[in-house]
Amino acid sequence: MERNTIQRKVILEGIASLCHATVDEIFDYSKKFIPNLSFSTVYRNLVVLEDEKLIRRIPNKRCKDIFESTCKPMHDHFVCTKCGRFIDYGNGKHHHKVVDKMGNLVIESTKISYGICEDCLKKEALK
Ligand SMILES: [Zn+2]
Ligand SMILES: [Zn+2]
Incomplete structure (x- = not known):
């Protein structure tokens, strides 16, 4: 090769x-x-x-x-700001091509949310 x-x-x-x-x-x-x-x-x-x-x-x-x-398939992401974990979520339904309110054709869009994941929240609660 x-x-x-x-x-x-x-x-x-x-x-x-x-x-x-x-x-x-x-x-x-x-x-x-x-x-x-x-x-x-x-x-x-x-x-x-x-x-x-x-x-x-x-x-x-x-x-x-x-x-x-x-x-x-396209999906959204959640990033834990404590442990850096990257989690897939969303069903990708809103990732289809759409014309937005301003009349632009959106071909791709993805959301990233930052926060504290379930595991880190549990650890916090135990402290
Ligand atoms: Zn975490
Ligand atoms: Zn992903």
Whole structure:
């Protein structure tokens, strides 16, 4: 297999198995299979894969952007500000193309909510 093909395959597998991953996590995963892989190569691949709509990037103001596979239909995310957990929610119903109140065609929209997850809330209550 060509080198680029192997890199892409490993990176895509990494994203699929990690579910939600930052570029650092994808790099750590991929390095186990391709020891001489560089960080910039991983980053470059992520940009290409995103352009090809094989992965989607979720902006995350709490840490680095998160990548996930587009095999999963569009959905919303909840980020725990205590433990950093990334939780999928929503049924994606509002992710269909719609014309908004201003007359613009919305092709993609996703919501990110920040807060404290159920587990962290329980831990807080025990204190
Ligand atoms: Zn939490
Ligand atoms: Zn997700």
